[in-house]
Amino acid sequence: MKYDFLIVGAGYAGAVAARELADAGHKVLVVDKRNHIGGNAFDTLDENGVLIHPYGPHIFHTNSRKIFEYLSRFTEWRFYEHRVLAKEKDAYYPIPINRITINKVFNLNLSEEEVEGFLDTKRVKKTEIKTSEDVVLNSVGHELCEMFFRGYTRKQWDLDLSELAAGVAARIPTRTNDDDRYFSDTFQMMPSHGYTAMFERILDSKNIEVRLSFDYLLNRKEINFDKLIFTGPIDAYYENCFGKLPYRSLRFEHEHFAVDQFQSVGTVNYPNEQDFTRITEFKHITGQVVSGTSIVKEYSQSSGDPYYPVPNPINESLYQKYLAKAELEKNVYFVGRLAQYRYYNMDQVVGSSLALVNKILDK
Amino acid sequence: MKYDFLIVGAGYAGAVAARELADAGHKVLVVDKRNHIGGNAFDTLDENGVLIHPYGPHIFHTNSRKIFEYLSRFTEWRFYEHRVLAKEKDAYYPIPINRITINKVFNLNLSEEEVEGFLDTKRVKKTEIKTSEDVVLNSVGHELCEMFFRGYTRKQWDLDLSELAAGVAARIPTRTNDDDRYFSDTFQMMPSHGYTAMFERILDSKNIEVRLSFDYLLNRKEINFDKLIFTGPIDAYYENCFGKLPYRSLRFEHEHFAVDQFQSVGTVNYPNEQDFTRITEFKHITGQVVSGTSIVKEYSQSSGDPYYPVPNPINESLYQKYLAKAELEKNVYFVGRLAQYRYYNMDQVVGSSLALVNKILDK
Ligand SMILES: Cc1cc2nc3c(=O)[nH]c(=O)nc-3n(C[C@H](O)[C@H](O)[C@H](O)COP(=O)(O)OP(=O)(O)OC[C@H]3O[C@@H](n4cnc5c(N)ncnc54)[C@H](O)[C@@H]3O)c2cc1C
Ligand SMILES: Cc1cc2nc3c(=O)[nH]c(=O)nc-3n(C[C@H](O)[C@H](O)[C@H](O)COP(=O)(O)OP(=O)(O)OC[C@H]3O[C@@H](n4cnc5c(N)ncnc54)[C@H](O)[C@@H]3O)c2cc1C
Numbered sequence: 001m002k003y004d005f006l007i008v009g010a011g012y013a014g015a016v017a018a019r020e021l022a023d024a025g026h027k028v029l030v031v032d033k034r035n036h037i038g039g040n041a042f043d044t045l046d047e048n049g050v051l052i053h054p055y056g057p058h059i060f061h062t063n064s065r066k067i068f069e070y071l072s073r074f075t076e077w078r079f080y081e082h083r084v085l086a087k088e089k090d091a092y093y094p095i096p097i098n099r100i101t102i103n104k105v106f107n108l109n110l111s112e113e114e115v116e117g118f119l120d121t122k123r124v125k126k127t128e129i130k131t132s133e134d135v136v137l138n139s140v141g142h143e144l145c146e147m148f149f150r151g152y153t154r155k156q157w158d159l160d161l162s163e164l165a166a167g168v169a170a171r172i173p174t175r176t177n178d179d180d181r182y183f184s185d186t187f188q189m190m191p192s193h194g195y196t197a198m199f200e201r202i203l204d205s206k207n208i209e210v211r212l213s214f215d216y217l218l219n220r221k222e223i224n225f226d227k228l229i230f231t232g233p234i235d236a237y238y239e240n241c242f243g244k245l246p247y248r249s250l251r252f253e254h255e256h257f258a259v260d261q262f263q264s265v266g267t268v269n270y271p272n273e274q275d276f277t278r279i280t281e282f283k284h285i286t287g288q289v290v291s292g293t294s295i296v297k298e299y300s301q302s303s304g305d306p307y308y309p310v311p312n313p314i315n316e317s318l319y320q321k322y323l324a325k326a327e328l329e330k331n332v333y334f335v336g337r338l339a340q341y342r343y344y345n346m347d348q349v350v351g352s353s354l355a356l357v358n359k360i361l362d363k
Numbered sequence: 364m365k366y367d368f369l370i371v372g373a374g375y376a377g378a379v380a381a382r383e384l385a386d387a388g389h390k391v392l393v394v395d396k397r398n399h400i401g402g403n404a405f406d407t408l409d410e411n412g413v414l415i416h417p418y419g420p421h422i423f424h425t426n427s428r429k430i431f432e433y434l435s436r437f438t439e440w441r442f443y444e445h446r447v448l449a450k451e452k453d454a455y456y457p458i459p460i461n462r463i464t465i466n467k468v469f470n471l472n473l474s475e476e477e478v479e480g481f482l483d484t485k486r487v488k489k490t491e492i493k494t495s496e497d498v499v500l501n502s503v504g505h506e507l508c509e510m511f512f513r514g515y516t517r518k519q520w521d522l523d524l525s526e527l528a529a530g531v532a533a534r535i536p537t538r539t540n541d542d543d544r545y546f547s548d549t550f551q552m553m554p555s556h557g558y559t560a561m562f563e564r565i566l567d568s569k570n571i572e573v574r575l576s577f578d579y580l581l582n583r584k585e586i587n588f589d590k591l592i593f594t595g596p597i598d599a600y601y602e603n604c605f606g607k608l609p610y611r612s613l614r615f616e617h618e619h620f621a622v623d624q625f626q627s628v629g630t631v632n633y634p635n636e637q638d639f640t641r642i643t644e645f646k647h648i649t650g651q652v653v654s655g656t657s658i659v660k661e662y663s664q665s666s667g668d669p670y671y672p673v674p675n676p677i678n679e680s681l682y683q684k685y686l687a688k689a690e691l692e693k694n695v696y697f698v699g700r701l702a703q704y705r706y707y708n709m710d711q712v713v714g715s716s717l718a719l720v721n722k723i724l725d726k
Contacts, residue, residue, distance in 0.1 A: 065549075072442030076555045079435030186428075186549060192439045 002224040003029040003209075008216040009231030011039020012349040013336025015202045016070075017229050020357040022207035029223060030208060033215035037203060039231075040307070040337075041195040041346060043286075048256045050282060050294040051194055056250060056307075057267065057280040057296065058195065061185040062347035068187040070350065074201040077189035078287050082182040083265040086148055088272060095269055096182070097144060098175040105147065115176035132169035133161035139174050151272035156300045157248060157310065165311040168343070182267075190285060229356070231336035233306055234322045242321045245341055249304030253297040262293050275299060309341045333360065365587040366392040366572075371579040372594030374402020375712040376699030378565045379433075380592050383720040385570035392586060393571060396578035401562040402594075403670070403700075404709060406649075411619045413645060413657035414557055419613060419670075420630065420643040420659065421558065424548040425710035431550045433713065437564040440552035441650050445545040446628040449511055451635060458632055459545070460507060461538040468510065478539035495532035496524035502537050514635035519663045520611060520673065528674040531706070545630075553648060592719070594699035596669050597685045605684045608704055612667030616660040625656050638662060672704045696723065 004026035007014045015037065018028045036042050040055040059082045062068055085092040093101045099115050102108070110118055122141030126134045132153065136145045145161070149169065153161045161169070173184070181188075191198045203210055216223075217236060230237050235245040253276070266284035270276060276297040283293050309315070319341040326334050335356045337344045344352065367389035370377045378400065381391045399405050403418040422445045425431055448455040456464045462478050465471070473481055485504030489497045495516065499508045508524070512532065516524045524532070536547070544551075554561045566573055579586075580599060593600050598608040616639070629647035633639060639660040646656050672678070682704040689697050698719045700707045707715065 069442060069444075076439055076441045077552070078439045079432060081432075189440070192555065 002226070003027050004225070005029070005227050005229060006031065006216075006223050006225035007229045007231070008032075009039060009336060009338075010034075010037040010199070010203070010210060010212070011041065011231060011336060012346055013231035013339065013353045014039070014229065015199050016350050016353040017231075017335065017357050018208050019202050019205060020354065021360070022205040024357075024361055026207060028208050029211065029225065030203065031211045031214040031216055031223075033213065033232075035213045036196070037210065037212070038196050038199040041199075043194045043196050046254065046256065046294050048292050048294060050256065050290055050292060051286045051288045052254060052282050052294050052296065053195075053285075054252065054254075055305075056252060056298060057282070057285060058346065059183070059188075059266070059285060060190055060346060061183040061188045062345075063185045063187070064347060064351065065187070067347045067350050067354075068189075070354065071191075071198065075191035075193065075198040078192050079188070080190045080285060080287065081188045082267065082285070083180055084182045084267045084269060084278075085265050086269040086271050088147060092264075092268070093148070094180040095148065096172050096175060097140060097148065098180055099178050100180065102144075105144065112177050119174070119176070129166050131162045131166055132164040135166050135169040136161060148269075148271050152269065152277060155275075155277050157308075158300070158302060159310075163312070165313070167311055190287065194286065227331040227333070227360075229333045229335060231334075231339050233338040234319070234326060234334055234341060237334070237339075238322055238325060241325075242318060245318055245322070246310045246315055247306035248308040248310055249301050250307050251299040251301055251304065253299065254294060255297070256292060256294045258292050260291065260293065262295050306338055309337070309343055311343060315341075364390075365589070366390050367588070368392070368590050368592060369394070369579075369586050369588035370592045370594070371395075372402060372699060372701075373397075373400040373562070373566070373573060373575075374404065374594060374699060375709055376594035376702065376716045377402070377592065378562055379713050379716040380594075380698065380720050381571050382565050382568060383717065384723075385568040387720075387724055389570060391568075391571045392574060392588065393566065394574045394577040394579055394586075396576065396595075398576045399559070400566060400573065400575070401559050404558040404562075406557045406559050409617065409619065409657050411655050411657060412653055413619065413655060414649045414651045414653075415617060415645045415657050415659065416558075416648075417615065417617075418668075419615060419661055420645070420648060421709065422546070422551075422629070422648060423553055423709060424546040424551045425708075426548045426550070427710060427714060428550070430710045430713050430717075431552075433717065434554075434561065438554035438556065438561040441555050442551070443553045443648060443650065444551050445630070445648070446543055447545045447630045447632060447641075448628050449632040449634050451510060455627075455631070456511070457543040458511065459535050459538060460503060460511065461543055462541050463543065465507075468507065475540050482537070482539070492529050494525045494529055495527040498529050498532040499524060511632075511634050515632065515640060518638075518640050520671075521663070521665060522673075526675070528676070530674055553650065557649065590694040590696070590723075592696045592698060594697075594702050596701040597682070597689065597697055597704060600697070600702075601685055601688060604688075605681060608681055608685070609673045609678055610669035611671040611673055612664050613670050614662040614664050614667065616662065617657060618660070619655060619657045621655050623654065623656065625658050669701055672700070672706055674706060678704075 005021050005028045007018050007030045010030050010032040018030045022028050041058045043053050046052045084095040086095045124137040126138040136149045150161050262281045267278050267280045269278045276299050279295050279297050281295045335353050336349055368384050368391045370381050370393045373393050373395040381393045385391050404421045406416050409415045447458040449458045487500040489501040499512045513524050625644045630641050630643045632641045639662050642658050642660050644658045698716050699712055
């Protein structure tokens with residue numbers, strides 16, 4: 001059998017493209033080397049019946065009504081606003097930094113109006129913002145930088161803050177009010193029945209076939225297709241011909257406790273203490289009502305499954321080489337976090353995949 | 364037993380107030396003269412297993428994140444954007460009026476940019492906007508006014524457009540683009556398991572007792588309480604001492620069909636033809652997957668259950684008399700659509716009730 005499209009990867013990028021092409025009448029085969037759909041957003045019950053995210057906690061949030069509406073075809077939603085605390089010497093501080101964080105760190109009692117002026121006295125003004133260190137120093141100054149950013153960055157990226165592109169720290173706001181939500185997007189909702197259930201519905205089409213535990217790069221010849229959409233790492237597709245694109249990887253330590261609640265919020269960050277970067281308790285996020293609770297500790301590491309593209313100018317220019325090669329392809333398309341080597345959130349990947357299919361279908 | 368609060372009415376106004384007071388530790392009795400909770404938002408399965416709204420179609424929409432978040436404590440959500448068509452001589456037109464409506468009515472092919480100029484040629488400019496007629500003529504001119512507004516208003520309110528306060532028509536936008544959503548609020552979502560299920564959770568507190576089929580006004584002496592929150596008609600509370608406040612009522616004709624879909628959108632308006640004002644098909648709104656479909660036809664009438672306050676200066680000044688009396692009360696509070704004689708949507712009633720409780724609790 002010949003497929004109109006072979007899609008490599010059953011995460012957001014692959015699943016959304018598959019569905020759109022299938023709805024437009026194309027015969028699609030989706031393959032994934034893992035034994036499940038959903039990519040890194042996959043969720044499943046652990047041996048204690050708790051719904052967990054094996055590849056780390058995934059919280060859905062978007063400002064795009066269009067993308068939210070699109071996914072709403074495949075799921076209902078539970079309102080959930082993620083909250084994060086940083087733990088340091090047995091005290092907890094709201095993250096991102098807000099009025100409460102600042103008052104607690106400096107043992108002050110500033111009003112909203114006063115915080116801005118206080119930060120002005122702390123700020124290390126930078127005329128040129130090149131690195132994440134510039135971003136942080138320029139917005140909150142030395143003390144808060146050391147307390148919440150430098151150590152965490154070292155753990156997470158194995159880089160000094162000054163070696164990390166500005167964009168990473170720029171994603172994190174500083175607030176002068178008491179808003180302690182981790183995200184401020186309009187739509188902050190979790191799929192009512194979880195991500196995997198949503199992916200099952202996305203992929204539920206008579207024009208879509210799914211083959212799991214199948215690594216395309218080890219079996220390039222096996223499938224007969226017209227066009228290819230590749231959502232794995234772009235460097236792997238080209239056999240690392242220009243060298244490997246660096247990724248940070250993670251090791252997850254999952255644990256279960258016979259208590260109702262392990263911590264008071266979804267995620268507690270450990271900016272300086274501990275080897276892990278953070279602990280997430282899934283029940284906060286999923287809203288599941290079940291006895292016992294499961295958590296995950298995240299350890300950042302340099303080798304293993306590719307999770308985070310490492311954004312810096314050298315890596316970016318290496319990626320551009322692969323991109324140039326990709327753009328010469330006639331019937332091969334690259335989309336998604338790994339294929340575009342972009343620190344994309346889920347909603348952005350959906351958007352990117354929808355845009356690609358629109359481009360393909362208009363042709 | 365003595366209650367801290369007696370709350371008359373188990374709709375949004377009453378249920379939300381009850382929950383907030385109960386959470387603050389007060390003992391609350393909620394009574395309703397109907398045999399169910401939820402007020403006019405009540406939903407239930409009909410004899411064919413279809414989820415219907417016995418008191419007419421209720422679509423939840425709000426721009427208030429706070430109110431949406433509040434209700435999210437009691438329900439999950441299904442994304443739903445309501446769409447309405449007007450039927451006239453076997454043709455269907457998007458409502459509110461948009462580019463497609465205008466092109467279809469005038470048999471034109473105007474672009475978005477051209478629509479604005481076209482409407483300018485149709486518009487009857489009004490320097491003073493007092494009535495709904497002024498609003499409509501000023502924004503779309505005679506033809507569209509006759510086609511979509513005057514007849515509908517006559518049926519709905521038994522008034523000429525020129526007798527209806529400006530506010531009513533001002534609620535309906537005119538669009539020059541192709542947006543055919545009935546509402547443009549940020550949050551347009553239906554409770555996943557329906558309104559009644561949500562009300563059950565709102566009222567689920569050890570401090571709340573609910574007594575149904577109990578008319579407070581016929582049994583004023585029977586219950587022992589400190590404070591009263593009344594969400595029924597304010598004039599009835601005062602035995603119509605200044606005269607009755609006018610309300611429009613509705614007669615609902617529910618029908619079931621052994622087909623999957625009766626009409627292509629949630630609601631079809633009949634601005635001029637037919638005696639009913641509109642037909643709503645519930646499955647569009649609730650998202651229920653069930654065989655067969657149920658619809659409701661709405662006939663407007665002057666007597667019966669009070670549904671819509673009739674906004675005009677005379678009625679407003681009559682209401683102000685009752686309000687003045689109410690403001691002299693020490694331990695009686697009035698909140699909700701009937702008690703405040705306001706054309707409130709559900710979210711506004713929630714907001715109004717939360718505000719009242721905050722005021723009460725701060726005392
Ligand atoms: C720890 C962590 C936490 C995150 N938290 C959030 C969050 O809270 N909110 C948010 O919006 N985003 C979050 N993200 C980002 C989110 O995971 C991604 O945006 C999204 O999952 C990317 O989708 P994708 O389809 O591009 O890639 P992926 O989900 O990685 O899917 C790619 C798929 O391709 C398969 N594949 C690769 N190579 C091959 C091959 N050769 N043959 C066959 N199959 C192959 C892989 O097995 C994989 O399943 C997080 C990411 C991580 C790592
Ligand atoms: C046909 C129709 C369609 C609507 N559609 C929408 C919509 O799509 N979206 C939207 O946001 N809003 C809609 N609304 C408005 C919505 O119904 C109201 O905003 C909301 O239900 C009002 O809540 P409430 O608690 O103020 O009043 P109600 O829901 O009317 O509740 C008041 C309760 O008090 C009880 N009561 C009255 N007197 C007594 C007494 N003496 N003793 C005991 N109990 C008493 C009544 O039985 C009633 O249950 C619609 C209204 C109607 C009529």
